Amino acid sequence: MSVMNKVVLISGAARGMGAHEARSFVAAGAKVVLGDVADEAMQALAEELGEDSALAVHLDVSKAEDWTLAVQAAMDRFGRLDVLVNNAGILRFSMIEECSDEEWEQVLGINLGGCFKGIRAAIPAMKAAGGGSIVNISSTSGLKAFSGVPAYIASKFGIRGLTKAAAIELAPLNIRVNSVHPGNIETDMVDGLYESLKHVPMNRLGKPEEISKLVLFLASDDSSFSTGAEFIADGGETCGMPNLF
Numbered sequence: 001m002s003v004m005n006k007v008v009l010i011s012g013a014a015r016g017m018g019a020h021e022a023r024s025f026v027a028a029g030a031k032v033v034l035g036d037v038a039d040e041a042m043q044a045l046a047e048e049l050g051e052d053s054a055l056a057v058h059l060d061v062s063k064a065e066d067w068t069l070a071v072q073a074a075m076d077r078f079g080r081l082d083v084l085v086n087n088a089g090i091l092r093f094s095m096i097e098e099c100s101d102e103e104w105e106q107v108l109g110i111n112l113g114g115c116f117k118g119i120r121a122a123i124p125a126m127k128a129a130g131g132g133s134i135v136n137i138s139s140t141s142g143l144k145a146f147s148g149v150p151a152y153i154a155s156k157f158g159i160r161g162l163t164k165a166a167a168i169e170l171a172p173l174n175i176r177v178n179s180v181h182p183g184n185i186e187t188d189m190v191d192g193l194y195e196s197l198k199h200v201p202m203n204r205l206g207k208p209e210e211i212s213k214l215v216l217f218l219a220s221d222d223s224s225f226s227t228g229a230e231f232i233a234d235g236g237e238t239c240g241m242p243n244l245f
């Protein structure tokens with residue numbers, strides 16, 4: 001599984017799964033452009049990874065102009081763009097009746113709009129590179145619904161659809177687009193959220209490295225015949241209902 005010398009742009013790379021993916025890509029010989037709104041944490045990670053391998057760029061994924069600058073930064077620093085990981089996301093809680101327009105628009109704007117704007121911005125650079133791989137981080141919330149997070153669910157189902165639309169359009173350009181559906185993963189996003197993991201047959205949280213390995217596989221040429229597909233890593237959560245009796 002080689003990503004050696006590939007240039008990878010990762011959104012939401014300052015912490016959590018995005019930061020782990022950045023470390024894994026660099027350990028495997030890739031160059032990474034980190035994009036996030038958490039500038040301080042992102043800068044510290046870029047320094048840890050070293051300036052030959054990593055660059056930090058302020059990126060609010062909901063802003064098209066930030067995406068233009070991030071792709072340009074990848075071109076200026078590393079000369080090409082091979083991989084985009086649309087990882088940035090936020091989770092907000094409310095029942096539909098209480099969900100404000102602001103919350104709906106913020107979650108959809110970052111989680112789904114961010115993916116769309118990232119894909120659109122990356123196409124010219126990937127065309128110039130002769131192809132590429134785009135990995136969109138959805139969720140098990142893009143495969144089944146839960147109550148209390150309507151905007152998040154809609155955004156993650158939307159990413160799944162956008163992935164397939166982009167895969168069809170971009171296949172002639174040798175650009176592959178796949179979605180990843182993590183279950184409950186040990187990051188700040190879900191810190192203290194679950195009292196029990198009985199809904200997961202493996203009865204545990206996943207670790208960020210269990211998602212990074214999948215993302216590296218999809219970024220590499222080892223997944224060369226996969227596009228528009230859904231890759232699940234959820235400890236069995238979407239199999240059905242464990243512990244029913």
Ligand SMILES: NC(=O)c1ccc[n+]([C@@H]2O[C@H](COP(=O)([O-])OP(=O)(O)OC[C@H]3O[C@@H](n4cnc5c(N)ncnc54)[C@H](O)[C@@H]3O)[C@@H](O)[C@H]2O)c1
Pocket residue numbers: 011012013014015016017018035036037038059060061062087088089090110137138139140181182183184185186187188189190
């Ligand atoms: N942790 C889980 O259990 C889980 C499960 C399924 C899917 N996911 C998805 O995986 C992705 C990463 O989640 P995580 O658990 O690492 O979350 P996290 O909260 O630990 O990290 C998210 C990162 O995204 C950044 N971010 C937030 N808004 C942004 C914006 N507008 N522009 C750029 N960056 C922004 C944050 O600063 C942060 O660095 C998200 O899309 C999330 O929805 C997480």
